[in-house]
Amino acid sequence: MDIKRVKDIMLSKAARAMINTKIKSFAVLLTLYIDSSKKYIFIQVLPYGEKSPIVVYINRYRLLRDKDVDYVRIEKVKSSRVWIENLLHSYIVGKNFRVPAILRVLL
Numbered sequence: 001m002d003i004k005r006v007k008d009i010m011l012s013k014a015a016r017a018m019i020n021t022k023i024k025s026f027a028v029l030l031t032l033y034i035d036s037s038k039k040y041i042f043i044q045v046l047p048y049g050e051k052s053p054i055v056v057y058i059n060r061y062r063l064l065r066d067k068d069v070d071y072v073r074i075e076k077v078k079s080s081r082v083w084i085e086n087l088l089h090s091y092i093v094g095k096n097f098r099v100p101a102i103l104r105v106l107l
Contacts, residue, residue, distance in 0.1 A: 008034050014103055055080035056088070064096060071096040 016032040023029060023045070030053055031044040041058035060076040073096050079085035 004037060008036050011036070011103060018100065018103070053080075054084055056084065063099075070099040072099055073097070 012032050012034045015034065016029055019032065020029045027045050027047040029043065029045050031042065033042040035041075039060050039062070041056075041061065043056040043058070044053040045056070046053040057078040058074055058076070059078060060074075062073045062075060064071040064073060073094065074088075074092050075094070077085060077088045077093055079088060
């Protein structure tokens with residue numbers, strides 16, 4: 001296993017733990033897989049009260065840096081639920097999100 005893959009696994013696990021703490025009141029993040037070489041992220045979320053998970057495919061993202069601050073910009077998404085995909089296009093796609101300092105070392 002190469003170092004890039006190991007970093008992707010570590011980043012995926014750390015991001016999953018951080019996201020789960022943010023969404024714990026309404027859902028659980030089942031899967032978060034990052035492939036940094038393909039700029040791809042696979043996510044499965046199970047909202048409480050639902051029987052099947054929502055799947056989100058981030059098919060392209062970009063890492064940006066501005067004055068020693070790292071950001072991720074989501075550029076292309078798909079979802080197993082049309083309404084989630086529409087929500088992502090309205091509020092997530094094309095916007096910059098600050099990468100927490102704890103995750104910066106894995107980028």
